[in-house]
Amino acid sequence: MQLTAKEFDLLYFLISHKEQVFTKEQIYENVWGYDYLEDPNNLTSFIRKLRKKIEPEPDRPRYIVIVRGVGYKYTENEEMVGKTATPPE
DSSP: OOOOHHHHHHHHHHHHTTTOOBOHHHHIIIIISSOOOSOTHHHHHHHHHHHHHHOSSTTSOSSEEEETTTEEEEOOOGGGTTOOBOOOO
């Protein structure tokens, strides 16, 4: 599996903050270094490509999961396989 430089940066950032949820804006700020609001689907595309490279089943993500209404997080929680997390109340 070969990652692009930006895919590596994104994965490294998420793994470095395991179980912490980040909004798209926070990810852009921390990985790209600025707010990248021109194309909100750009991050979605990066996540999809990254999942294809690291997930055993990319359509049922185990590691990079969506937290509904908030953003993304990296997890190794087996219970999250293929599910969308619900934010804590």
